[in-house]
Amino acid sequence: MAITVVGSVAYDSIETPAGRRERCLGGAATYFSLAASFFTDVRVIAVVGEDFGPEQEAVFNARKIDTRGIERAAGKSFFWEGSYLDNLNEAKTHITDLNVFASFNPKIPDAYRDSEFLFLANIDPVLQRRVRDAMPQAKLVAGDTMNYWIKDHRPALLEVLKGLDVLLINDTETKMLAGNNNLVQAARAVLAMGPKALVVKHGEYGATLFSGTAAASAPPSLRSGASAEERVAIGMNPFRAPALPLEEVVDPTGAGDSFAGGFFGYLASQPEVTPAAFRRAMFYGGVMGSFACERFGTERLQQLSHKEIDERFNLFRELTHLD
């Protein structure tokens, strides 16, 4: 089933211990849609400036991604410059020029309206909600956010969370959103805000899926020390997917968005969204995130083959399975 994604399409200048790239194609919606395009049809809603040309367009076309929802506006595209010289796990932002993105008002092409899957990438929660409300036919809605929205736009964000099936954020964001430094307690609190499932991304250590409707109502007696059955009974059903130990992380930019693309793309490709499909989706998320890190920008995702994805999925299984 088709996915519509709303988010940024941007230019990034990136410096890592492996080198430097100027103005490569980036943005959350770009990484997400490239990763998801290996699993299902993807449609993008974004805004770009006059600097977005045929070369960039071709990257989407090569993966059969629908770009009719990418609006061209007068001015320049969103530009980000950052580095990872001290710490590959955390970008240091040097420049953020919103440019045409500052007045982004998502417009949804009629051809997108039958999308059953909707991904709200990390943008202003007011816009996330507007797109969600405009696409009531979407059966499964997932989204991302970041510290800025959690800290300074909490009421709008909480409205978005109420309508989400899956929220994908990292450890720090989870703890910040919940105001709780214990990951399990924080996950429980976030699930009580609305999302039916929470994917917490741990960077090089993988990701954990928390889900279950009983999450918000676990009795206090079911704390640590509870037996295995009791823990399972609390309904959080945690599932941990690994990240691949990589010989060289060339550029971690977009790894989280690529994870989301692999995760949600795989789910959308399945006849039914079952717990087993969710688990495999976590692995495909890790698979696509690991590829994204291997080259600068979207280079690796652009060159990827289905065979490589299958091989790496099997590698993830070997990496984690006892038998």
Added chain:
Amino acid sequence: MAITVVGSVAYDSIETPAGRRERCLGGAATYFSLAASFFTDVRVIAVVGEDFGPEQEAVFNARKIDTRGIERAAGKSFFWEGSYLDNLNEAKTHITDLNVFASFNPKIPDAYRDSEFLFLANIDPVLQRRVRDAMPQAKLVAGDTMNYWIKDHRPALLEVLKGLDVLLINDTETKMLAGNNNLVQAARAVLAMGPKALVVKHGEYGATLFSGTAAASAPPSLRSGASAEERVAIGMNPFRAPALPLEEVVDPTGAGDSFAGGFFGYLASQPEVTPAAFRRAMFYGGVMGSFACERFGTERLQQLSHKEIDERFNLFRELTHLD
């Protein structure tokens, strides 16, 4: 098969967000032997002072741990005081009184000499090597170390590493030992120092096993971007075991030693040390480490049942396995 462990038996005063305990029984050899005792016979070599009484002795006796190698010396036992108030992942040390441990010269009871498994807990590498040399019958030798020995006693430590089958250390120690900030490259460098396998402990994110004799000689072409088959062919055979997402970490002291005890204890209980046994041992390590965190000191390990261990092992499987 029996394990002999050499290491510290100590008193710890511990403060965590969950509370404070004064002078509880601790030390690497204590946590290790309690955890390993659920899987096989364990024999301890250590030194304690006159403050080590029948109450402490009873903790070992209750788990049928052989304490004939625990020497009683004039003076006080090793004492450590630390807190985890800001960060549950890293202890802040307030006091380290070596006391009788300062002049520890391990003596090996004759009854221990047929031990086929030997664990060298985190002590002076000169002593680790002395014990290793004095027990040539040991078929599988594992060990731990810490930043202090890596930085200031490197030549002695490198001698120990040459004779190790398995080294168990954390991320920071691995990178420090190798002088390399990439975990995979660092693991490869550490394996080249002698150990046949390396277990890198990631705290709340679990642990990774690296092994394989080809580890030191991977051609440079087999870097990131290599296909799945090529990656497997480099011989590092990584395996990732999870940690249990815990509702409450009461006290992380001894979690790493308990991991080592579960890991090595399980290996020693198996008829053969196969790659499959290594994988299950990683899970049992995580299982015992997670229990250790649930109460102060060794409280949880003392109360544990085999049924609880089995249940948690199954929980670890559910936490990670696709099917």
